[in-house]
Amino acid sequence: MSENNILVAVDNLKKYFPITGGMWGRQVGTVKAVDGVTFAIQAGETLGLVGESGCGKSTTGRAILLLHEPTSGRVTFDGEDLTKLSSSEVRKLRPKMQMIFQDPYASLNPRHNVGKIVGEPLVINGVMKKGSQEYKDKVAELLKLVGLDPGYVRRFPHEFSGGQRQRIGIARALSLHPSFIVCDEPISALDVSIQAQVVNLLQDLQEQMGLTYLFIAHDLSMVKHISHRIAVMYLGRLMELAGRIELFEDPLHPYTQSLNSAVPVPNPRLERQRKSFILKGDPPSPANPPPGCVFHTRCPLAINECTTRVPEFREMRPGHFVACHLADEAGSSKIPEQTVLASVVD
Numbered sequence: 001m002s003e004n005n006i007l008v009a010v011d012n013l014k015k016y017f018p019i020t021g022g023m024w025g026r027q028v029g030t031v032k033a034v035d036g037v038t039f040a041i042q043a044g045e046t047l048g049l050v051g052e053s054g055c056g057k058s059t060t061g062r063a064i065l066l067l068h069e070p071t072s073g074r075v076t077f078d079g080e081d082l083t084k085l086s087s088s089e090v091r092k093l094r095p096k097m098q099m100i101f102q103d104p105y106a107s108l109n110p111r112h113n114v115g116k117i118v119g120e121p122l123v124i125n126g127v128m129k130k131g132s133q134e135y136k137d138k139v140a141e142l143l144k145l146v147g148l149d150p151g152y153v154r155r156f157p158h159e160f161s162g163g164q165r166q167r168i169g170i171a172r173a174l175s176l177h178p179s180f181i182v183c184d185e186p187i188s189a190l191d192v193s194i195q196a197q198v199v200n201l202l203q204d205l206q207e208q209m210g211l212t213y214l215f216i217a218h219d220l221s222m223v224k225h226i227s228h229r230i231a232v233m234y235l236g237r238l239m240e241l242a243g244r245i246e247l248f249e250d251p252l253h254p255y256t257q258s259l260n261s262a263v264p265v266p267n268p269r270l271e272r273q274r275k276s277f278i279l280k281g282d283p284p285s286p287a288n289p290p291p292g293c294v295f296h297t298r299c300p301l302a303i304n305e306c307t308t309r310v311p312e313f314r315e316m317r318p319g320h321f322v323a324c325h326l327a328d329e330a331g332s333s334k335i336p337e338q339t340v341l342a343s344v345v346d
Helices: 057-064 087-095 114-124 133-144 150-156 162-174 192-209 218-228 244-249 254-261 269-272 329-334 337-345
Strands: 005-019 025-043 045-050 074-079 099-101 180-184 212-216 229-234 237-243 314-317 320-322
Touching: 005 057, 005 162, 025 057, 025 212, 025 237, 045 057, 045 218, 057 180, 057 212, 074 218, 074 237, 087 099, 087 269, 099 162, 099 237, 114 133, 114 150, 162 192, 192 218, 212 218, 218 244, 229 244, 229 254, 237 244, 237 254, 314 329, 320 337
Parallel strands: 045 212, 045 229, 099 180, 180 212
Antiparallel strands: 005 025, 005 074, 229 237, 237 320, 314 320
């Protein structure tokens, strides 16, 4: 990866939330939602971020945009360390960094029509005057860009389907010509038949406008389709990061291998022959993560060292990072067959 072409860099990012309780609301604990995440995204690239629900994916995206103030760590955007900027300086950079939200039903104001929803960022940022011909032309252009009829400007969100609402959200995110967009599970609330349309739209827009994406999702097959590289997250930490082909064909971390085994194969015969690696138990609470490797309580390969020492997130191959004490063994021998079968039976 060329350092000169890096648009977004995250270095040891942490975001902790206090747990309060009692009559006086005293802090009784801490949720380590994001706990030391490091990665970089090149301009024009899509980095997929995957993991189970509650692993900290969305919090990571929001912390990068400073919608959640990071507890510690650095977030660099286009050479600027966002964590050291004042609020006014961050607001000046805000048009370049936008977000597409997960729920197209909750992210659009039901009292505003489509024209106001899409055009409001232009007015708030002083780009155009509301009601001007330039403003109207721009809103119409944005609706066309995402495949909607410009005549919809006077309609309200409840008059649209889920897929159409998400297109409105995408048009709003594009209104200020951003260079970086966090896509926070933008297809999870949509019908399967609509998901591919939205993903293809995002890819087309990326080619047309040179956009850079952080694509957050738990659907591995869709992430593989849209991403150039994929990062795997578990309980607030990164487990593995690699190119999309290498991550699927030769994963080094047992958790990544288990996620891969859950992706259905579109060939019934191969699907029947394939062995599934099903993890036992549930993820621990981020309020009380286990010591050492946070995955060791569910890992079939865990050794004593995994229970006491946090694995380093290191580069095992060019561009392939993993946090596992047994990465060499896991990468060469994979999960032993007897372990897979035992996991299925359990």
